[in-house]
Amino acid sequence: MHDNHEPGGPGPLGREPDNLQLVHLLRAVTVDFGLRQAEFAARNGMHPTDVRALICLLDADRAAEPATAGLLGARLGLNSAGTTAVIDRLERLGHVARIRDDQDRRRILLRVEPGAVRLGREFFGPLIDGVLRVLDSFDPSERDTVRRFLTSARAVFASEPRP
Amino acid sequence: MHDNHEPGGPGPLGREPDNLQLVHLLRAVTVDFGLRQAEFAARNGMHPTDVRALICLLDADRAAEPATAGLLGARLGLNSAGTTAVIDRLERLGHVARIRDDQDRRRILLRVEPGAVRLGREFFGPLIDGVLRVLDSFDPSERDTVRRFLTSARAVFASEPRP
DNA sequence: CGTAATATCTCGTTCAGCGAGATTATCGCC
DNA sequence: GGCGATAATCTCGCTGAACGAGATATTACG
Numbered sequence: 001m002h003d004n005h006e007p008g009g010p011g012p013l014g015r016e017p018d019n020l021q022l023v024h025l026l027r028a029v030t031v032d033f034g035l036r037q038a039e040f041a042a043r044n045g046m047h048p049t050d051v052r053a054l055i056c057l058l059d060a061d062r063a064a065e066p067a068t069a070g071l072l073g074a075r076l077g078l079n080s081a082g083t084t085a086v087i088d089r090l091e092r093l094g095h096v097a098r099i100r101d102d103q104d105r106r107r108i109l110l111r112v113e114p115g116a117v118r119l120g121r122e123f124f125g126p127l128i129d130g131v132l133r134v135l136d137s138f139d140p141s142e143r144d145t146v147r148r149f150l151t152s153a154r155a156v157f158a159s160e161p162r163p
Numbered sequence: 164m165h166d167n168h169e170p171g172g173p174g175p176l177g178r179e180p181d182n183l184q185l186v187h188l189l190r191a192v193t194v195d196f197g198l199r200q201a202e203f204a205a206r207n208g209m210h211p212t213d214v215r216a217l218i219c220l221l222d223a224d225r226a227a228e229p230a231t232a233g234l235l236g237a238r239l240g241l242n243s244a245g246t247t248a249v250i251d252r253l254e255r256l257g258h259v260a261r262i263r264d265d266q267d268r269r270r271i272l273l274r275v276e277p278g279a280v281r282l283g284r285e286f287f288g289p290l291i292d293g294v295l296r297v298l299d300s301f302d303p304s305e306r307d308t309v310r311r312f313l314t315s316a317r318a319v320f321a322s323e324p325r326p
Numbered sequence: 327c328g329t330a331a332t333a334t335c336t337c338g339t340t341c342a343g344c345g346a347g348a349t350t351a352t353c354g355c356c
Numbered sequence: 357g358g359c360g361a362t363a364a365t366c367t368c369g370c371t372g373a374a375c376g377a378g379a380t381a382t383t384a385c386g
Contacts, residue, residue: 020291022309024222024225025317026294027196027218029316032317034197055194079374079376083334085374086373089373104333105381106383107333131186132182142312143185145301145309146312149301149305149309150185150188156290157199232364232365233363241342241344242345243365244344244366245342245343248343249342252342269351270363271364271365
């Protein structure tokens with residue numbers, strides 16, 4: 001599977017078929033994006049995990065899911081102790097607030113503070129604008145092609161996640 | 164910028180314009196991919212950084228760049244001590260070998276051992292195959308659209324990386 | 327009402343990554 | 357051809373992120 005038997009390519013492993021090169025390209029994008037996250041984290045006295053936590057909380061908000069501490073830990077792959085630590089750090093920086101759920105008083109709901117949102121927009125805004133400009137240069141059917149590809153790729157990655 | 168003034172959407176922040184939804188989709192893919200990396204790491208007694216290191220070394224190999232310890236540390240954003248630690252771990256697991264460069268005997272060249280490649284293929288092979296199947300269902304012009312999008316997006320993320 | 331299940335937190339430990347500095351090898355200069 | 361400057365990697369000691377185990381508080385079930 002994916003063997004490269006033809007010699008003479010750029011790397012010692014031989015030439016890559018065209019579609020596989022596209023897969024590498026997708027992976028390269030994810031790597032670059034991760035580096036930007038790490039940069040944002042370092043610049044604001046946070047750790048990559050904290051940034052991922054904020055993104056996760058904003059996603060939950062966008063999806064109208066209750067942003068509980070437990071959900072956060074599960075999404076980040078942390079145990080309960082680690083989850084508490086992340087929230088402690090974000091709370092200390094004033095980026096999230098702990099709110100007891102009145103329906104189920106065992107739960108802690110997390111609210112992302114406006115300052116954190118503003119911070120994120122300042123940093124990621126230009127990057128988002130850049131991608132939006134790219135998308136604006138595509139016509140609607142091309143955008144639909146991109147959407148189908150990303151959706152399908154995500155479905156591939158999301159399938160069968162082991163506990 | 165990117166404000167959502169229209170109420171009544173799914174999340175408390177309102178509805179997202181269509182293209183912005185595509186940006187979120189791209190980010191979601193990067194997040195899912197990162198989770199898979201972490202899963203691969205945990206399953207093989209490694210840390211996410213170690214996996215990223217292996218990927219980096221294979222990329223360097225593919226690009227016919229010399230895979231030195233220094234380059235690795237720079238790409239991963241680690242200092243020299245951390246870089247040594249990563250290589251120590253990978254060497255202890257038998258995934259890479261340290262090789263003194265005969266041209267410049269200060270340098271250490273890193274070779275990824277076949278066992279590590281095999282391990283990676285076992286885990287990521289099905290995922291790669293899945294994406295390849297998606298791409299096979301696209302016609303050449305659609306694949307070109309995807310390629311243009313990913314290349315442009317990467318250019319956006321790669322521009323102005325701060326030290 | 328008691329017992330089980332659920333959600334979060336506390337405590338102690340491990341080890342990844344950092345800063346500072348040591349070590350070894352190469353290069354440029356005269 | 358030796359000598360300081362530069363470069364690549366490694367060693368040491370330390371901080372703190374994340375883990376496992378278990379405590380605490382709240383709700384659901386019978």
